[in-house]
Amino acid sequence: MLAGAEPFSHTGSGEVGVLLCHGFTGTPQSMRPWAEYLAAREFSVRCPLLPGHGTTWQEMNRTRWTDWYGAVRDEFGSLRASHSSVFVFGQSMGGTLALRLAEEFGEQVAGLVLVNPSVTTLRWDAKLLPVLSRVLPSVPGVGGDIAKPGVTELAYDRTPVRAAASLAQLWRLVRADLAKVTQPLLLLRSAVDHVVEPVNARIILDGVRSERATEVRLENSFHVATLDSDAQLIFERSVDFVREAR
Template sequence: MERPLPISPYAEPFYADATPTGADGQRIGVLLSHGFTGSPASMVPWGKHLAGLGYGVAVPRLPGHGTTWQELNKCRWADWYGEVQRAFDKLGANCDQVVVGGLSMGAGLVLQLAADRGRDVAGIVVVNPAVHTQRKDVLALPVLQHVVGSFPGIANDIKKPDVEEHGYTRTPLKAARSMMLGWKQVRADLPKVTSPLLMFRSAEDHVVDPSSGRIILASVSSRDLTERILEHSYHVATLDNDASVILEESADFVRRVTGT
């Protein structure tokens, strides 16, 4: 039996219990999912901000993350989605309403959750969501994944100096291929998404191209739909110059959609 790999101290998940908020004393939960090859470190400051407002918060560590890229290469979309589902169900068991949020691949995961869980999701906040790519080199992934273990990493696309995402320096190709296959299902199910949606998108992003945002905005059935362009951040905007914008406006969004 293989011994579990040690987890980076920066990749520890974060959880906080909800306290009653609003005139009716509701308990509100927020699930935040990090992205591909990243770690909870990219979401914990956001989660701590919301926890400080009394919300229950779950920032899970997706399988294969925070250890080694080789371990991530053994994981698949179903593993990551399963972890997000478990975190959502745990929040739902202790909260009256749950809002979901995600960065990059994490945004794709929570959009799938919103499509599957319908009215159980009170609202959705996505940051530089990834559900599609225009890169032509990914067309070779079905073959390359059996020949090459990894490509150079995509971590630390951050405009703010001296900020570290604590992601992998390599991109595992089998896992990347699985992620992109998962995107197909997300895109097919986007019309099922009806929850209020707030999208933050960086004007300059070197990891995810604008096609994902366009597809999401054109496909979801949400009537309450807002896109916010971030002018001073790159891909990992949750740690970048516009982080305060995300924290403050997402908190306002949670209050509004939950009626608290």
């Protein structure tokens, strides 16, 4: 395991649990400041290291979306067994996984907070992923899209192509079932994001059936907004959201 990639766990004194889901090729390091902020307010917090992450991109190429989803699904079940309300927060692919949990578990998910979530891509070469995954092991990485000087994300410098092809399968599944999402939803989107295009937020907000769905524009951050200049805003709005949704 890469130093700093360790999962995060804190058991709070209240009845609220929060599951944090990190992004594709990333680690809990990108979520740790958020996790610590929530833990300081006595929420129980879990942020697992997803299979294939935090080691090598070659290892990640041996995993699929079902492995990543299985890890957050198990963690959600554990939190749900010991807390009356469980919220799921996710960034980028973590948002995709959070949406899938909401689609599967319905009202058992108390609410969703999504930061630059992904459900598609406009990149022309994405359609070639099933073919490319058979002949091309990796391409340049997408990690570290942060506006704030001096801040880095612990993520792979290469994108494993087989894993990316599997992520595209998850996107299709989540998009098809968006109407099953009825939980309160807070979506925070960076004004400038070099990884996830704005169309992703529109697809999600147009597709869910949540009576309460709020979009917040992050003016001072790139894709990894939880480590960027708007991080404090994200943290504060998420806590307000949980308190209002309960």
